[in-house]
Amino acid sequence: MTDSLDMRRLLAPIGVERFFAEHWQARMALLPLAVGDLEFIRGTIGPLDPARLAGLAREGSQAWLANAFVSHSVFPINPTNAAQFQAIGATLYFVNVPLPALTDALADFLGAPRRKVLASLFYTPAGGGAVPHFDKNENFTVQLTGAKRWQVGETPMVPATPDSYTLGSTAIMPALAPLLEKAQRPPERTVDLTPGTLLYVPRGTVHHTGAGEPSWSLNLSYSPATWLNLLQVGLAQRLAASPRWRGIVTGAVTGSDPAARGANLLPELLAELREALDDPREAEALTRAFFDRPDG
């Protein structure tokens, strides 16, 4: 009887060491789940009832509708109308359903802040799907019921992308624009997800989907906490405790009065910072400050 999400066991067909060496943030992976693991995941989620899930989703629920007469439209939904939108052929998306038995297990396995790993559920009607796009999150998808065909890039189009993007869209975040200019779309692979398959898609990897039959899937996503985020948060917290670091920038540029230049603390502060960063205990404290932060 499976009673927890054991990522080592889930990744056993590849091997955990190989997963981190060859796939993590770099290459998609398709894995079969053991029957017991799928049963555990389904049991943890509970009934796949739109009204119930809409009531649970912490960041709201949406219905996506596009058909012969309706241009792609997104509707916020709630427990009272979720089933009605399912009945009219919409794709349903339940964002951040609290499933700590799954999300905490994945976060702990990855060594990631728990707050950054979220569970969301998708209901896709027959004929539904998604146009080519890539996400800014590391995604693990478990097919729960039905079947869905994915076309997935073998590798990311934009490695470590700072944002999501729908191919062809003119809405591009400034941080993404220069990366997209240089990007080439890697070859894609067709994968058919059936109940009990796990698909890992690194962020920045182009994928599009189609469902031949109604299907439910679970998405476990790691909204990246970057090394840059860790350093910013950890350093800001540590340095803000020092009156010297909270001091006002003075005399830092040539051309300022020689007396003002005497008040330039930057060389001393940088020397202090170098010394601090060489101390392994400081590195641990930076990491702890970041992991203990309740939000962001």
Add this chain to the structure above:
Amino acid sequence: MRLLMKVVLPPAVPAAPDFEAQWRALLKRIGALAHYPKEQGRLQYVLLDPDPSQITPIAEAVFRLVGVKPEFLPEIVPPPYYGWRGGY
């Protein structure tokens, strides 16, 4: 559920002689609560409060009249201004 239906009309449509009357009749038929034409009528925003089961039939009626698929947007209501006391 209150929604805004956005319809981007082909340039020739709003200028057609009988368009205004047909559009008004359609708005009445689909139960429009209000409508907001922009850009000389090329861009139409229509406020609706339909049952979800009526969304596609409404879109079909629009499509059959003007030949474009409408997009539906959630109605966005500004948050209350907590400093407001009903006067200056």
